[in-house]
Amino acid sequence: MNLxxxxxxxxxxxxxxxxxxxxxxxxxxxxxVYVAIVxxxxxxxxxxxxxxxxxxxxxxxxxxxxxxxxxxxxxxCDNIVGGFNVNSFWTAMLFSIILSILQSIVYNLTSxxxx
Numbered sequence: 001m002n003l004x005x006x007x008x009x010x011x012x013x014x015x016x017x018x019x020x021x022x023x024x025x026x027x028x029x030x031x032x033v034y035v036a037i038v039x040x041x042x043x044x045x046x047x048x049x050x051x052x053x054x055x056x057x058x059x060x061x062x063x064x065x066x067x068x069x070x071x072x073x074x075x076x077c078d079n080i081v082g083g084f085n086v087n088s089f090w091t092a093m094l095f096s097i098i099l100s101i102l103q104s105i106v107y108n109l110t111s112x113x114x115x
Contacts (some may be wrong), residue, residue: 009110010036013102021098023091027083034081042073070096 011032018026026032050069051058058065071093078086086092 005110006107007033007036007040009106010039010099010103013099013106017095017098017102021091021095023087024095025085031081031083035077035084038077038080039073042076046076047073067093067097070100 011029014032014035015026015029018024018032026035047069050072051066054065054069058069071089074086074092074096075089078084078092086095
């Protein structure tokens with residue numbers, strides 16, 4: 001149930017960011033759900049491999065290269081999901097930064113930790 005809630009929260013955030021950020025377009029809410037699922041799968045399966053291969057660059061840039069990796073994953077998601085369009089690399093980077101910050105805030109607000 002927690003996974004479905006996280007996917008729906010991410011889909012709502014993707015739709016919200018697409019409405020506020022010029023250069024990002026999402027056709028429907030269902031498309032944003034697909035974007036949330038594909039981004040989740042890319043972060044699980046593809047991102048660790050890319051991070052491993054780019055580890056020296058990531059260490060040299062003190063982790064800032066991870067922003068580039070996240071932007072590339074958003075662009076890859078743009079190619080996979082129809083109805084989701086990101087105009088440029090810089091738009092993808094800004095989209096990924098805003099999405100990460102908002103996900104962090106919303107997940108912390110909705111987490112039900114029992115002490």
